[in-house]
Amino acid sequence: MSVVNPLVRAEALEARAYQLRIAEEAIKRNTLVVLPTALGKTVIAALVAAHFLYNYRDLKVLVMAPTRPLVLQHRDTFLRLLKLRPDDVQVLTGKYDPEYRLQAWQGKSRIYFATPQVVNNDHSLGMSLKDFSLLIFDECHRARKNYAYTRVAQAYISEAPYPMILGLTASPGADREKIEEISKALYIEHIEARTEEDEDVSPYVNPVAVEWKLVRLPESHRAVERTIRRMLDDRLQRLSAMGVIRKNPKYIFRSDLLEAGEALRVRLEQTPSPEERGPLFAALVLQSSALTLYHALELLESQGPQTLKLFLERIKSSGKAGHRAIVSELVFNGVYRVLESSDLEDHPKVEALEKLVLEQLSSNPSSRIIVFTQYRDTSAYLAARLSKLGVTVVRFVGQADRGQDLGLTQDQQSLLLDRFRSGDIKVLVATSIGEEGLDIPSVDLVVFYEPVPSEIRYIQRKGRTGRRSFGRVVILATEGTLDVNYLVASRRMAERMKKMVKELNSELHPIIRLGPAPEKKPIPADWIARAELPPSSPETAATTFEAELESVEKERRAKFNRELRETARRVLNSVLTAGKNGLPFEELCTELEEEGRNPVAIRSAVERLRAEGQLMKKEGRLFPAGVEAEIPGARRHVFEVLRVQLGEAILRVDDSFNAILLSADYNGPRELLRRGNRFSAISEIYENDKARHVRIYAVEELSD
Incomplete structure (x- = not known):
């Protein structure tokens, strides 16, 4: 078993023993990699991805990072290290519309790069993770509480027959509970941790x-510091006297205030009596104002008067009771005046x-x-x-x-x-x-x-x-x-943190997977040959490849928009033909899928038409917008298109007179405005320059 396979560009890979060892372990089970920054976590990810891409050609790989710049950075690194074609790569971030992304997930790309927020959002809209052989979570120390990483991992484990996860971080935290939480959230079975002192890492570490x-705080700052400190101490003593924080006020820190705030909020939720809630509210205001003063003191001591001044100006406009009391005291003690003056040095x-x-x-x-x-x-x-x-x-x-x-x-x-x-x-x-x-x-x-x-x-x-x-x-x-x-x-x-990560490894256990490991189906040699970079300088090759990526993405977008427009026309035509009786949504989906249309495009087309006000959905059926349209001064008319010309159409109204339809008076499907077409619509007839005009609000149905 080797992670260095024909998909890896050997000339671009600096062989580091620890990276190969870690990657070899990561292809066996869900692995958390803890490696100091700059020692090549992304290289390890690319090697692991190469194993799955090469051996399981029918399955995909998903690489996630918290921000779009990081996503693009990973894409570029993978393209540098692996023999991938532009068609194989898909980047999906919040820059793209959900309807486009949903169709892209079903495309033929082999490796996807996305933010976890996008993956989580798209999954909630119907995207499936069952066809992914590997999910990579970069900066995975974020996989805690309700962050998108945790929800994506849960979905993957429940949908994929044989899920494999790789988590990457420079530090999962120094708290054992945090490390355990991350391991649980990502279903980690094994941890590969290295420090700069480890034998296989140290040769590659630059000192x-x-x-x-x-530095010392200037004397010109001391008067402001003493005022804020005195105000803070007063509140800490009162909180201690009230029994909210059972500590000597000298040893109450920010963490104590945060814990006290959580405890007070819990007590408020559990206390129905207004008489008992009053003192709790007062204590919470006191705790909040103490935190504000704690922060103000820290800004003065660690940042300087400019940052403190901006912060205090913001709380001046706050409506919070605790802030109003603080501002009043600061004004009385001349703190705002001193900050406004030039008395304080940098x-x-x-x-x-x-x-x-x-x-x-x-x-x-x-x-x-x-x-x-x-x-x-x-x-x-x-x-x-x-x-x-x-x-x-x-x-x-x-x-x-x-x-x-x-x-x-x-x-x-x-x-x-x-x-x-x-x-x-x-x-x-x-x-x-x-x-x-x-x-x-x-x-x-x-x-x-x-x-x-x-x-x-x-x-x-x-x-x-x-x-x-x-x-x-x-x-x-x-x-x-x-x-x-x-x-x-x-x-x-x-x-x-280094010590705890290594200790935790012995306590991890294998997870239960839904099915057996997939059968290996390696990529053919001729496929890989087509992904080779052209013989040119690295700079020229990179520029050419970037242009190809942009061209592929542009064509994908154009193809999607074409398909969406065509599907929308097909949907609207079917709904208008059904008229007042409506059309079952699922029946329409089945019919269009049998025609070879993409399910995502069908649903996206329906949502777009609903947003444009051209159809409506009620109790699982689709109706033309005109079926229930009630517009003052408007009524139903039957129209026949006699002639279409630049900016207007000539319509026969109710087989009795002609009227002009200006483009500004019509927001319906343009396909209807073809010579010979007949349809009914909610509309209004009006006179303009002694000529009859019609304003169409909502099409009701096609007419024979």
Whole structure:
């Protein structure tokens, strides 16, 4: 048994022993692969996919990633490593309409690349996973609670006779319960975990120097800090006195407040009496305001006055009771006035960051630098400051808009990453969107503007550098603040995660599958030969292949639209012929399927016609829209088409007089407006320029 088969491009594969070993295990059973960032999880995925694609030519493979840029990145890697033809590959993301995607799932493609949200949505609309030999879940640490990954895995296990799953992550978490939850959600039977210290991995790891750079909070910030701290302590003491949190107020942390909030909400749901609910509401307002102040304090200490100011401006316009009380106190204590003035200097992290960036670009002008920060407000400020230094810098944020701060579309994200890779952009100031999975080689310096209290995010941020050569990570932290606590915690949790993953392996068991393993049907040699790249430079070959992919996708879309239009015409003609009696929907589907029409196209055509108001569905039957149309001033008329000309048609009305039908007065099927056709419709006759005109609202039925 070997994962390196004729489908793998040997010339493109750098043979790493640990990747081959992991892939060999992953083709045997559902496997969770835990591997540090930049050590080739996608290569392992491609090798495993190659095994299933090559040996089971009648089955498909699905590769999922959380975002469209990641989906496209995986597609490109698979095309580089495997001998695939443009017809074999299908990318499906939210960019495409559901009706197109549903038909695409039934197409002849062998390997699909999609976001889990799209897969879950399409499955709920009728897409089946029974014909997939392998599902790959990238960034699978997300497979928790109600995330789309968990629902897709459940559907796959229940539908496919012999499901095989591959999960990929740099870190599943440091909490044993989280790791177990992920393993359960993805039906994992085996874990393949490696660290940078493992014997078969270490030869391929470039050293990454991690530095902590501590700064002191300026005295100009201390007065604001003391005010916010005093307000927070007051609320913590009251919560402790009320018995909501049974701890010394000095040792109440954010996690305690979050747990208290959950407990209070549960008690509210279980308490019907208004008298008893009143104190609970008051405690919940107190807990919420304490969390707000906790966050404000953290913003001042770790981000700076600019980010704090923007946050406090937002809560000023909030209608929450807890926020109103906080704003009142902050105004009384002069905090808003101080933030509006020029009395507060920049956070010292800003100067430290500027110095790091300038030194790196001075020593190596071709350097790429990523600056990570948790907050979009901070990312905007840092990008502006670095830009003033003459550095080519951009923000890399998510798609969602935040008020006036517009997000980036997935196409914009992809374009920025291309510019960063090429060196057109030297510095990327990224929020968490840049932490996960993006292939950004040759990053020389990664700066954490703040430590993160998460081993997953710590590992992912750190993994952005050291991919091709020596890497450097600098973590900025403010002395005597939560920054330092987070810094220590993330490193400690990362070490604990490695230990727990290895321990859990012995507790996993095989799952029960619906049927036997599929019979092997390898791909013929001549099929693979047709997928060989043409003899040219890699750059030319890649450009040619990309053009072929675009051409294939364009033709798929055009073919789908043609089929949808033709099917819609056929559906409407059948429904209009049935007239007032209507037509059973399932009977129509059966009839059209017997004609060779795609079931997805039939249902999509019906939904489109319903949306356009040309037919309606009632109690499982389809009727022309005119059957129940009640429009003031309109009545039913029978029409015969006498003549059709540019922009209008001449109709005989009720066999008694002629009328003009302008294109603006008709939204029905254009196929009806052919000479000799007769039909009835809900319509209105009106005079215009001493000529009779007709306005047709809804066609009722075809007439003999």
